[in-house]
Amino acid sequence: MPPPNYDSRVPNILACAIASIAVSTFAVILRFWSRAVMASLVLWWDDWAILVTLIFSHAFLATNIWWTTVGLGKHSWMLSLDTIKPNAIANRVALVLYATTIMLIKISALLLYRRLFQVERKFNIALWSVGAVCVAWWIVTAIYPWSNCHPISKTVNPLEPGTCVQLTPWYLGSAFINAFLDLVVLVLPIPVIWRLKMSIRRRLLIMSIFVLGYCSAFLSFARFIIIVRDPDMLNASTPNADPSWDLVPLLYLSMLEAPFAIIALCGPSINQLVARVMQYKTLSSLFTTRPVDSSKGSGSGLSSRKRAHTSSSGFSKLDASKEHSHIVTSPVHGSLSTTAIAGNFDEGVDDWREQDIPMGTINVSHDISVARRKNEMV
Template sequence: MNSTHWPENSFEDRSSVAYGVVAFLLFLSTISVSLRLWTRKMIHQFGVDDWAALLTLILIIACGISITQMTRYGLGRHGWALSLDDRILYQRSFFVSLVLYVVTLAVVKLTFLLQYYRILSVSRMRHIYMVMIVLVIIWGITQATFALVACIPLEGFWDPRVQAKCIPNAHIAWYISALFNILSDIIILVLPIPVIRKLNLPGSQKAFLIGIFSLGFLTVAISALRIKFLTLRPDPTWSNFDPTLWSLAELSSAITCACLATLKPLVTRLGNWFSRPTNTESVAQMAETEDNINKLFLLEGLLTLVIGIWSVFVMVPSPTQTKAPWRPKGWFTEHEEKIMVNRILRDDPSKSDMHNRQAITLKMLWESLCDYDLWPIYIIGLTFSIPAGPPDQYLTLSLRQLGFDTFDTNLLSIPCQVATTINMLILTWISEKVNQRALLGVFVEVWLLPCVIALAVIPSDVSRWATYALVVVLLSYPSPHPMQVGWASRNSNTVRTRTVSAALYNMSVQLQSIISANIYRRDDRPEYRRGNRVLAGVASLNIVIYATAKLYYVWRNKQRDRIWDAMSQEERQRYLDTTADKGSKRLDFRFAS
């Protein structure tokens, strides 16, 4: 296609999304398998299924690398905007990722089946497991062979200049393969349920195991979702973006699910360590596991180091500085860079007042500190989450005091963490849709207030499940923290103030953690009624603070509206051309509230 006739969206680029998703999924897979192997080593049991999990991780990393190569050569961009050489390199990387995908999918299924054979191997099920293992191996070999003979010679798969004979209507075979994949996934996930139900385990542990394996249906859902993308389309580098990332997500979720069921010993040991009260005996017991804890800290440090080194090579200084010795072509053409810079500056002209390497001077720092229009947000950061802080910090100890054992305590702490994450995302999305922050902050405090009041007055002999339900509702609150970070950034309107305000807001949040850690006191335990009354008072105070911040910003906007509306068009233009006001001090700027 001639460049003069390209559509307006020709320079759309989703490559940054691809890099981010690949990094997250590889990180998730690596953490899952590492914890699995650590747990198996800790209990001195290492089986064939663990080696299969390790092989799966290696193959998933290889898939991730091939997808980054696809992204480098055009994935997430329109094919007509790419050179022929890039399209050929993209197609070759796609072929490699295709072969790796089918092999990895077979190996991860084998991981599940070998795991069943080891831990759920009752006599009547062994034959079923072996039959499924053989079928999966045959299926994997068939799929890999089909991919390798899709075109003869093989170069014809990725190079249109090579005369090759390719299998006609190959997409039909991929549909059949996808259906078999979904069917086999369902069978593999259902296989252990009858055996688990008959195990001599407490009901809660049976439910936990079944729940863990049921998470594998997420993989089935992803496989089903991929089917709609199998239709051949004229712009493969763009249309393959979603199915490629969903394929990697399918592999990552599958190995994560396979690893979760093996982590009970690690969860129990860590739970015992974190759930102990602080007394002399527990300190002595903790020393027994100090070596294991140190090893975990070492593992965490190594993972952080790897991510840091990887970031040096992946992160770029700016959209116009993406070239490097290991990335000679960069991410964008010169034309694309000009388009990006113009779109960014049109979206927010305040981003042009400093460049990305310019340091903030002491004068700039002082001006940012003296920007009193941001002080309400800093005050909010100092108190907004205090009502939920102590109950969250004391959750595991409180559950132990309610009579739950270590394993159940760790399981029962999961729902509120999942719920608060989901609610936080929903609240942040709503704040952008309705363009409100302070009122949503009031909503959060109204969520917290009745919960902490109930904790302060609830009878001592109430059911432990009722107390747990109350704590779950409290800790499932939608955290306004991300919304408020964006609020401070939006009301800064200069690069220097935006930088300083983010740091000051974060400092106020850290101070809040120190304050909340001192509300529950030793002489108030185990029910902490006085502390909960204090939390109720802080929640009430927060409602007043949010409302005051809302009124302040509305008043400031009306103040400026009166001055701005009184100006003629010529006076407004003269002001815009000659004013020395900067950032949020400009008369044409309006505060978000």
């Protein structure tokens, strides 16, 4: 037996888990906040999927935190025999929760693609097919780790008499398939984006955004490489096995995979909040669904009730001295469209509604930032 070694990786595991829980939770809160502020609270399946993913990600991270109380992050020969069964239980529970979480990540990404590219029938068929494969693979990964021993009870009680099949080949195969499915999900929207009627530069830019938006795929590739380079880290039956210590570097990647994906998939919604603050130049715009008068404190825009009138539908009369000096976002469409109306009126009349509006003095300007058409993005 090796000499006593009281080194511990527990503080690093706890820091990784707690930081991942905090940051991913904040990202999802901002995503739903964006849905509430931008127009009305319109939620789709990808929003609910990311919320369920967050719940299972937290469960996986919490399991790892509990696992540290029974030996994870310490050298195996420093642990008492009483911790063997709890370690085995924590290991199997963590495997199931990890498999569920990464499956939900893929489903969330596929649902996001479905919302963005719903006009493509062939693409939708591909989404359903990939989603079905992901669910089928999840069923296998959730069941097999509990059935590699005979009797099955030996799976969570290694001291019980019986036999077990080594899981090292299983870990290698599952890591490869997980990385491959991530690659499929990553490249799935590229053909659709490439057929969009826009410049090559813009298409490449959009592709890069989607690649960065599913950055967790790179973590699964790194995880697979680590297992290939040192498969014995997962084998507890070798003479020099120290899985509770050697497993930790691989566990870091597993713990970060889901939070990274959650943050990335919430990125577009968070960007909408940032764009809203930049548009209105005030943080108060984050606490209302109504258009905000950005002229306060900036010296521009509408400065008096006599020169501005905002209706409940979200439209404002603009300053006649400045063409399109104030743009009001319709609360129905949020950030997707804006309408600016400018007209020339007599300054001597206080109430603009009482004036006769001559023909040709009203100018209407539409700014459409995103329009979804078949094989086209404007």
